[in-house]
Amino acid sequence: MHRKKISTKLRRVLLAVTVTGLAGAFVTNAAPAQSPTMDTTAASTPKNKATSLQKSLDALVGQEKFPAALAHVDKNGRSASLVAGSSRLGRQVPVPRDGQVRAGSNTKTFTAIVVLQLVAEGRVRLDEPVETYLPGLVRGDGIDGRRITVRQLLQHTSGLPNYTEHIGLEDFEKIQHKFFHPHDLLEAALAHPAKFAPGAKWEYSNTNYLLAGLLVERVTERPVQEEITRRVIKKAGLRHTYWPQPGDRTLRAPHPHGYALSSAENGKVIDVTTMDPSWGGAAGQMISTPSDLARFARVLLDGELLPPRQLAEMRKTVDAPLLPGWRYGLGVFSIPLSCGGVYWGHGGDIDGYETRGGATDDGRSVGVAVTALPGTFGDAEKGALAVMSATDTAFCT
Secondary structure, eight states: OOOOOOOHHHHIIIIIITTTOTTOSOOOOOOOOOOOOOOOBOOSSOHHHHHHHHHHHHHHHHTTOOSEEEEEEEETTEEEEEEEEOSSTTSOOOOOTTOOEEOTTHHHHHHHHHHHHHHHTTSOOTTSBGGGTSTTTOEETTEETTSOBHHHHHHTOSOOOOGGGSSSGGGHHHHTTOOOOHHHHHHHHHTSOOSSOTTSOOOOOHHHHHHHHHHHHHHHSSOHHHHHIIIIIHHHTOSSOBOOOTTOOOOOSSOOOOEEESOTTTOOEEEOSSOOGGGTHHHHOOEEOHHHHHHHHHHHHTTSSSOHHHHHHHTOOEEOBTBTTOEEOSSOEEEEOTTSSEEEEOOEEETBEEEEEEEOTTSOEEEEEESBOTTSSSOHHHHHHHHHHHHHHHHHO
8 A cells, every 4th residue: 555655744743742752653544444434513702713613614625535533612792613524434414513532642731730730839849850850760862850850841952862762652543452551651661762851852752751751740749640630630620631540441431443454564544442541641541522622721821820920931932833923832832823822732643533733811711622633534744733723713713
């Protein structure tokens, strides 16, 4: 089966980050599976906004071959949830409006908030070495926890190698139901040399947030998922967001099914709705919905989760050279909009699901999801850009 090779730059965007980096290292072009049937729905929102966004979602299914697309938009007290496609390949199954999806690296923002709350409480210092909180743990070829700060973890300027490149995600079917302990993931990363000296540049690495999660556990003496649930999910009033417990490979209903390539070589598409997400950890294990992700971004920017000083630290950005104008703070991206200004958010890529969205300072908030990674069915570059375009449409129309 012919599959066009992805450029190094695109692979860096789609895999090293794609706003998340949890996609692994095997996004390629495969022959489309049977196109799903269309099922579109809209709720209370101005007609032009619903029409423009609905057309974008329809195009994600009809042109880019994503099995399903979901979106939620909030603006000036009015909201809309829209869907397109089918929950299952090969037959028409309605897409649940605001269905549960794997949120991938949106988890990083939740983790960063807990760390910053601990900073506000005086229990952690942003510019203190990681060694202070995780003594003797961060060691390797060119890697020394005494030279890496907490801020550098949260901002992806540590130079740490990315563990998701070294745990077998390129043959996903083999590890789909495998449980990973955080220390297994850390060991996989530290077996490889540092990418660069701490603070020298920006480069996305899931290992940073793996360590941030371990730091939370060491300081609080509680599991990171418990701290995220108590300090963020409940405080933000997120009713459909949760961290799956060890051994839970399912998604709560209602949810659309997610699809992925079984490996980089054979191009076979498999249903990955059920999987063990433990390899995501504090970098990408959580489950949510488009509306909850939009609400989360809104309450964060509105100052409901962090004191003003720590929220300001989160919004201090460095250049994130993925696409023009992209910048990264502490667990959040700042992304330019075609209609002017920026939105703040993260997004997530994990096998079976891609999510995008965030919030603006003037009150708009958006959550978008598709049920496969770009390149699973159609062209990877076109698919990735189409999802970002749909997100921009949700903010700008």
